Amino acid sequence: MVEQDGVKAQIGVTGLAVMGRNLARNLARHGYRVALHNRSWEKTASLVAEHGDEGTFVPGRTMADFVASLERPRTVVVMVKAGAATDAVIDELVELLEPGDIVVDAGNAHFPDTARREQALSARGLHFVGTGVSGGEEGALNGPSIMPGGTPESYRTLGPMLEAISAKVDGVPCCTHVGPGAAGHFVKMVHNGIEYADMQLIAEAYDLLRQGLGADAARIAGIFADWNTGDLESYLIEITADVLAHTDPVTGAAFVDVVLDQAEQKGTGRWTVQAALDLGVPVTGIAEATFARGLSGSVPQRAAGAGLPADVEPWAVADAEAFVADVRAALYASKVVAYSQGFEQIAAGSAQFGWGIDRGAMARIWRGGCIIRAKFLDRITQAYAQDPELPLLIADPYFARVVGDGLAAWRRVVAAAVTHGVPTPAFSSSLAYYDGVRAPRLPAALIQAQRDFFGAHTYRRTDRDGVFHTDWSGDRAERQA
Ligand code: NBP
Numbered sequence: 001m002v003e004q005d006g007v008k009a010q011i012g013v014t015g016l017a018v019m020g021r022n023l024a025r026n027l028a029r030h031g032y033r034v035a036l037h038n039r040s041w042e043k044t045a046s047l048v049a050e051h052g053d054e055g056t057f058v059p060g061r062t063m064a065d066f067v068a069s070l071e072r073p074r075t076v077v078v079m080v081k082a083g084a085a086t087d088a089v090i091d092e093l094v095e096l097l098e099p100g101d102i103v104v105d106a107g108n109a110h111f112p113d114t115a116r117r118e119q120a121l122s123a124r125g126l127h128f129v130g131t132g133v134s135g136g137e138e139g140a141l142n143g144p145s146i147m148p149g150g151t152p153e154s155y156r157t158l159g160p161m162l163e164a165i166s167a168k169v170d171g172v173p174c175c176t177h178v179g180p181g182a183a184g185h186f187v188k189m190v191h192n193g194i195e196y197a198d199m200q201l202i203a204e205a206y207d208l209l210r211q212g213l214g215a216d217a218a219r220i221a222g223i224f225a226d227w228n229t230g231d232l233e234s235y236l237i238e239i240t241a242d243v244l245a246h247t248d249p250v251t252g253a254a255f256v257d258v259v260l261d262q263a264e265q266k267g268t269g270r271w272t273v274q275a276a277l278d279l280g281v282p283v284t285g286i287a288e289a290t291f292a293r294g295l296s297g298s299v300p301q302r303a304a305g306a307g308l309p310a311d312v313e314p315w316a317v318a319d320a321e322a323f324v325a326d327v328r329a330a331l332y333a334s335k336v337v338a339y340s341q342g343f344e345q346i347a348a349g350s351a352q353f354g355w356g357i358d359r360g361a362m363a364r365i366w367r368g369g370c371i372i373r374a375k376f377l378d379r380i381t382q383a384y385a386q387d388p389e390l391p392l393l394i395a396d397p398y399f400a401r402v403v404g405d406g407l408a409a410w411r412r413v414v415a416a417a418v419t420h421g422v423p424t425p426a427f428s429s430s431l432a433y434y435d436g437v438r439a440p441r442l443p444a445a446l447i448q449a450q451r452d453f454f455g456a457h458t459y460r461r462t463d464r465d466g467v468f469h470t471d472w473s474g475d476r477a478e479r480q481a
Contacts, residue, residue, distance in 0.1 A: 008071040009035035009058040016043040020079030022140035026165040028055025037066035067096040074101040082107040099125025102154045106131045114182035127154035132188020134370035143167035145370035146175035149184030167369025174368040179355030186349050190342050193272025193286040195371050197338035200289035200426045202240050205331045211422050212317040217254035221245035234374030263293040279348040284433045285338030288425040312421040329406030330413035334430035336403055340393035360384030
């Protein structure tokens, strides 16, 4: 139904490309009266023409019409291209809004941009809610995972609407107030970083199965379908089985075999790694996944490296069943490490910016709607429920046990990959992280000594408090700094 005269909308969406269009339809299907706007009228018109019967829409040709059609306090969802387009829309909007109104940026903004925008809008008495939305266009229409930041006050108005349109798992909405300020976009960024790691790990498992078993894509599809019935049950494993089973209609070959092996990225993985470096959090799984995409797209380097020797024996796994079980265990353990690192980054960001993020709640709202939805997120919620301050997810009793149970398999798989020249950066680095974080003593002691030697950077001692320097170029006497 299209309302033109007098009826005010409860929420508005500006930016009606795939995401905004589907979010607007989702809101309308849930009974909300939705104002519509897009820079160019065609998208608004086609939404109304094609889906006007799904609920109550109030289309606006201009931003002024759009704003005027909203109930007060007004709630406007901005769903345009992240970056300059978002700033352009916000600049236009703020001139038309009044104190108490809420501007929701549901695009994939970089969290420092969200912090900047929130500061600027709160100075005008407006609420600015940077909101992560995951699940792609299908999720936006049928129930995404939603990660809103901003003030608790704005969540009182916005929360019920967002919870209503979000995915539900066991009747629980996949949406909660993440925290103030840019917390929502920060968590969405880390979510995407974890997604990078998860996808890379799955790709490495596929490569190992392919090379170790000499199996074709269809056989590996069956293995992934089987894995999707256990601990690894997740959207990404499910679609992997689906993709691997797909035949290219043009050539009749396995679809995966005709896709160019150069992975692209939109930048959220890179942002996650950059933020992790700033926070000093070792997100090795996410970093390796991001770099692996970079390597795949390094065309001149790959051309130059293509002739380099491998010096490896041909690989033929003797016990296929045992090997598949090993790869499954290695995948699960590496995945737990990647998530553990991501949750550590959320804790570090939350501490740095004073967001008070409940990590268990983040795992809960990722159980449905989003790309990394997975059965084992329930276990993560339980781990943080038992200990909200848990410093290391893999040290939680449940995860320590399952990772420990798979440890021998994990080592066999990484060793085999190295022996046979199969690149497994995420599997290998996750195992190295595990061994590093559990080690009673690290060679970092030597690094500290070297730093003191060449740069007088000082060191601390195991046996005494204080900061020390050794006079390396002189008499080598130690003095307290
Ligand atoms: P796009 O990211 O492709 O953006 C297209 C929209 O931005 C159109 O409505 C376009 O208006 C508008 N726009 C642009 Br471009 N420049 C503008 C400007 N200067 N002023 C006003 N409007 C402008 O759309 P999308 O794929 O639907 O994604 C929307 C947001 O959601 C993005 O931030 C994206 O990162 C995020 N997101 C996307 C997904 C996904 O799966 N696609 C998932 C999660 C989040 P026009 O029609 O007049 O050109």
